Amino acid sequence: MTTLLEECAGLPEERIQAGDILVAEGSSPERVLVLVSGSVRVERDHTPFARIEFPGAVFGEMSWILGKPATATARAETDVVVYVIADPGRFFHDRPRAAFAVLQMLAARLDGLTQYLVDVKVEFPANDGGASLIDQILESLVHHQAPRLRRGRDSSGESPA
Secondary structure (H helix, E strand, O other): OHHHHHHHOOOOEEEEOOOOEEEOOOOOOOOEEEEEEOOEEEEEOOEEEEEEOOOOOEEOHHHHHHOOOOOOEEEEOOOEEEEEEOOHHHHHHHOHHHHHHHHHHHHHHHHHHHHHHHHHHHHOOOOOOOOOHHHHHHHHHHHOOOOOOOOOOOOOOOOOO
16 A cells, blocks of 8 residues: 555645544545554444554545445544545546555455455355355345446536536
8 A cells, every 4th residue: 555655645644542533433425544554443333343554544435435424433543643635536536546546455355355255155055055145245246336426526526427
């Protein structure tokens, strides 16, 4: 994620104290944050499921891309420094290398999730001869083609059709 950090150089930085929230579950997608330093715990319904410590990690990007409220909370485990992308549409339009870096990160997450589900399927095959829950999830991941959800104005100020 060195590319993303390089592309963010010069953006405003925000310092968040340990215990404070970077992104709140259910919040509106208004900005994207990029981790410079520190450790962040990700939780859903108050259940932690990930710790993120590598510089260049992105928070709030899925919510912004999908135009939906955040589905998880990102909470600082230590004091944290992030770059603040206040206008993600313009930022990613003007910096395609940054957009590609986020695309790679999202693809790696999806690939990791898919591989994990396949491993679970191999380890615990369905016994009833029908499609297991894992099969249904994998089918959904492979075939899910969401319509364009990004709302608002593009960098030229035009509303999408």
